[in-house]
Amino acid sequence: MIQRRSAPPANSSPAFYQLLVRVVQVADENIDSAALSTVLADIRDHFGFDSAFVYEHEPSGRLTLQESASTSGRTNLPESFTLDSVFTADQTAQLVDFPVLYTDAPGSAETDTTCRIRELFASESMFIVFISDDVQAIVACVGMADTRRHEPPEDDELDQANMLFKPLAERARLRVYKRKLGYAVTTLESIMDHIGFDIYVNDFDTHEMLYANKSMAKPYGGWENMRGKTCFEALYSGQSDECTYCPKKHLIDEQGNPSKTYSWDYQRPFDGKWFRVISTAFTWTDGRLAHVISSTDINEAKNNELLIKRMAYCDMLTGMPNRRKFEEDMENALSNAQARDEGIAIMFMDLDGFKQVNDVYGHNGGDYLLKHVADMFLENALTADRCYRYGGDEFIFLFENTSPTRACEYREAILGTLGRPFVLNDKEIACKGSVGIAHYPEDGTSYWQLLDKADEAMYRDKEQRKQSR
Incomplete structure (x- = not known):
């Protein structure tokens, strides 16, 4: 067995408080990964473990090692794993309900869940914190592992570990959320840019341009050339007032609430192209009322329509x-x-x-x-x-x-x-x-x-x- 250091109780140790301050500082998600790895090493040494780690959920569905601090020769932390390859559904639910686990060598108190954790990390002793999201899915885990067997910890030592790892776990959760948000934004932008029709959004009252996809912005010099302008300034050179055919009045009810969608055909003045335009009002991300306009190129169809009409007449x-x-x-x-x-x-x-x-x-x-x-x-x-x-x-x-x-x-x-x-x-x-x-x-x-x-x-x-x- 490994004898733990004879330190004063966690709640009275100056070294612990100094370490806690550093942990809180690096828990800021803007602090770089190297600083986090350094503080992981300090936590590892504080408890006398072989390694400390942070795993985060990736779009592939795997929990992947993001940062770690291991003593020389420690190589058995898994690079990644999926929960369903290690645990049953019931065991995963237990990890959500009881996210803080300490497990050591096999004994009468060990459950199948803790046994599987030790096997996953090839360790005799483990302290691990699982973090779940708002739909009870595990998105990260942080903790320590040791190939040697530790004596069961005192309550104050478990409290100490919990206080140090919880801020790191929250940092991990926030990074996962931001990563998911980044993927979602990238995916949405890709969809909007390849959806096959033009879209732009403006402020319902001021007409300020809030968004335009690439196909919409391209004929006008790109989004950077439209940002900050009103829609009529961005779309029509020299125009300084709202378009006479602006469909806003068709989109809201008597109380000013979004009510319906409005559609019409429009011929672009600088190249004569025809578009089918669909407008509706909705609430923008900051709560203001916005106007979304989507348009589909119907030039060929319109020309065919005009040709058919001309032939008919x-x-x-x-x-x-x-x-x-x-x-x-x-x-x-x-x-x-x-x-x-x-x-x-x-x-x-x-x-x-x-x-x-x-x-x-x-x-x-x-x-x-x-x-x-x-x-x-x-x-x-x-x-x-x-x-x-x-x-x-x-x-x-x-x-x-x-x-x-x-x-x-x-x-x-x-x-x-x-x-x-x-x-x-x-x-x-x-x-x-x-x-x-x-x-x-x-x-x-x-x-x-x-x-x-x-x-x-x-x-x-x-x-x-x-x-x-």
Whole structure:
């Protein structure tokens, strides 16, 4: 047996108090590992043990040796171990319930748990403190081991050891927490940077930028170039006030509490790219209300959508807006005219002699004529955004906020444009047409009433032209 030193009781030893002060000082988690190893050596020598140690939980699930102080030749501290490879679940639970254990050579008082501890550390005598987290999982252990057998300790010596190792155990627990937090932050940042869409967070009231992932920050020079700015300063050069379309009002209830998510499509001004934007309000880490904005690149989808819409609204032969587009624009024009008490004029135009062109020049000749007529009106400032191909050789024009007198002037301008000759198969052809006018509200107040009136007026014009030849 090893005789322990004949020191005064722990609670009256000046050497013990000096050692306790050093332990408390190095228990600060900012003190380096070398200082901790030195104080472990002092604790080891104070009790006459071979070694002292600190093990901490790693992401792999193993308790790994972080610091140790061993006498010359001491090599049997395990580098790492897992609890479930040493203890049963019940034994691990006992370590959580009774974290401070002293174990020496086999005897009547030794349990299977303490026996397994001695076997793990290849030691005859052990003092060990297990530290658990808030979910009762062991995250660290600190203590001493000796290959020699010690006599059972006095109570004051156990108290002494406990007082010295508990601050070191708390330091270990804090380091494990910080390590886990660091891993969690790194993992979360990696997820946010590779999630496939852009995210930024700003203060709900001041608009101060609080966070942006890499894909969001990259077009603006990186996060360092956005930090400390308001969102509108960071995202829009020269802007000094809140965006007119800021969705904040959609995100909170009458009491100012986060209420719902809001989504809209946004086109970035400096490169024209389209994004689907989703916004919501939530509580930031410091308790303030924050606004998180995530956006997904929908440029290809949006362009495809616009292309499909253009195809749905465009006459493929002439490039003009088609009948469907006219019907939609007409409904909007009627709604505006009713609200503003304004007049609307629509003009229905049919080409004269179109069948003869098809008969003489074939359908390719007829198509050429239709495209020529469409180009004339699309290139004319008066009709460029007011003309539509209704079908066959029929065209229609829509003029908002127009009086009957002004509508007649527009009709004459249309006939003048149409009358310009063009060349087809080396022959000069004069294109002619008949145009009828309908005016809102005099000739009707609905789409179909006005269309019927314009159609009737167009046929009257055609008959008059035939009679005048």
